[in-house]
Amino acid sequence: MTDVVKVDGLSKKYGKFIALDDISFALPKGKIIGLIGPNGAGKTSLMKILSGLMPANSGQVLVCGINLAENSALAKEKISFMAENNPLLDHMRVGEYLRFRAALKGIADTRLEAEKVMRKCDIYYDARYKMIKNLSKGYRQRVGICDALLGDSELVILDEPTIGLDPKQIISIRQTLLELHGSRTLLISSHILSELETICDYFVIIDSGKIITTGSLTDIYRSKADSNTMYIDLLANCVSDEIIAEFLSANQLTRIGATTEQNRGGLHIEFRGNGNRSEIVKSAANYFGENLLGIGRESSSLEEIFLSATKRYMD
Numbered sequence: 001m002t003d004v005v006k007v008d009g010l011s012k013k014y015g016k017f018i019a020l021d022d023i024s025f026a027l028p029k030g031k032i033i034g035l036i037g038p039n040g041a042g043k044t045s046l047m048k049i050l051s052g053l054m055p056a057n058s059g060q061v062l063v064c065g066i067n068l069a070e071n072s073a074l075a076k077e078k079i080s081f082m083a084e085n086n087p088l089l090d091h092m093r094v095g096e097y098l099r100f101r102a103a104l105k106g107i108a109d110t111r112l113e114a115e116k117v118m119r120k121c122d123i124y125y126d127a128r129y130k131m132i133k134n135l136s137k138g139y140r141q142r143v144g145i146c147d148a149l150l151g152d153s154e155l156v157i158l159d160e161p162t163i164g165l166d167p168k169q170i171i172s173i174r175q176t177l178l179e180l181h182g183s184r185t186l187l188i189s190s191h192i193l194s195e196l197e198t199i200c201d202y203f204v205i206i207d208s209g210k211i212i213t214t215g216s217l218t219d220i221y222r223s224k225a226d227s228n229t230m231y232i233d234l235l236a237n238c239v240s241d242e243i244i245a246e247f248l249s250a251n252q253l254t255r256i257g258a259t260t261e262q263n264r265g266g267l268h269i270e271f272r273g274n275g276n277r278s279e280i281v282k283s284a285a286n287y288f289g290e291n292l293l294g295i296g297r298e299s300s301s302l303e304e305i306f307l308s309a310t311k312r313y314m315d
Contacts, residue, residue: 004029004078004154004185005050010059012045012209019045020056021209027155027202030182034196035189036306037206043189044084044159046206050187051081051157064154077106080151084159084189086144090133094123094143097132098150105151117146120179122172137164145173149180156180157187162195174199197302205306220305229256230277232284233293234267244269247287251275266293 005027012020020042027033037043048054050061052072061068066075089097098114107113118124121142127135132143141164148156161177162170177186177199187204190196196203203220205212213220230253234244248255253273273280284295 002029003027004064006060006062007050008060008062010046010049010061011057012042012049012054013057018209020049022059023206023209023211024059025204025211025214027185027187027204029154029185031202032177032181032186032200033188033202033204034200034302035187035204035206036193036196036302037212040208041206042209043206047081047157047159047187047189050155051079052076053081078154079157080148080153080155081157082144082148082159082161084163086140088132088140088143088147090131092132093128094118094130094132094135094139095128097143098146101147102150107151113150114146117149120149120176121146122169138166138169141165142169142173145176149176153184155185155187159189160191161188162190162192170195193303193306203302217302217305229270229272230280230296231268231270232288232295234269234288235291235293236267238291239267239288243287247283250287251280251283253280 003026007026008024010020010023011018023046035043035047045054049056050063050068052068052075055069063075064078066078068075089100092100095114095118098117099110102110102113115124115128118128123139123142123146127139127143130139132140135143141161145158145161148158162173165173174195177188180186181201188196188200197217202214202216204214205220247253248271251273252275253271256270256272281295284292
């Protein structure tokens with residue numbers, strides 16, 4: 001897999017405070033990547049360094065094979081960045097501003113390029129002639145996204161791109177970003193984990209200045225300490241507590257939490273163990289027979305994976 005960004009031994013300090021602590025990772029080309037971490041984890045510092053807005057104290061960043069520190073101008077041609085505060089020029093009209101920004105990026109046909117991104121972000125008809133100072137928060141966000149999408153930069157970095165958008169606008173922007181999958185690499189930071197889970201196919205989790213894990217949601221899930229959590233569903237009032245305890249003991253399993261009742265007269269029991277899954281399934285069939293309604297592995301949301309990963313690191 002080709003990587004559009006390679007980071008090696010990157011560190012950033014503010015006085016004695018260590019914002020990034022000797023981190024190394026890569027961003028695969030063509031992916032929509034979610035950058036997640038708690039407040040103060042180092043996300044903003046990392047995005048500013050990757051976009052060339054701020055130098056690191058040590059380490060190396062390669063963007064499309066170009067050393068960002070040694071050849072900053074050439075590397076920055078491959079990068080677009082939308083900051084969380086999304087600074088815009090309030091005295092300009094939307095279309096005028098985007099043409100201005102396109103010119104700064106060296107785009108030949110600024111009018112065509114500005115029109116293209118405004119159509120993508122659904123602001124062409126109702127906002128292109130409006131003064132930026134009169135725009136709502138949602139429209140300002142979409143102008144910022146338009147700016148980031150100008151040109152054909154390989155890496156597009158978006159910090160909280162959907163903040164301030166209403167649900168309809170979020171759906172529209174989500175579709176726009178999904179259409180870029182494969183053609184550009186998107187690095188998106190957001191506290192709305194459910195939104196990242198919807199559009200991202202790769203994740204970087206950071207906490208306390210260190211990279212906790214990277215990979216697809218499936219890869220991260222498999223690497224979690226509690227990825228061996230399973231469940232069984234049993235017919236209610238048909239299996240004794242003694243039989244359930246014997247099954248757990250025989251397979252060296254530990255029950256998690258209390259037994260819960262399901263709507264259709266069943267019992268849901270979660271457990272954890274390191275045994276072979278197929279053997280556990282066979283054992284459950286032997287112990288419970290026709291009273292076994294189902295057995296499987298518990299799935300986790302991105303939020304659960306994030307909380308588990310950062311908690312495990314802090315522990």
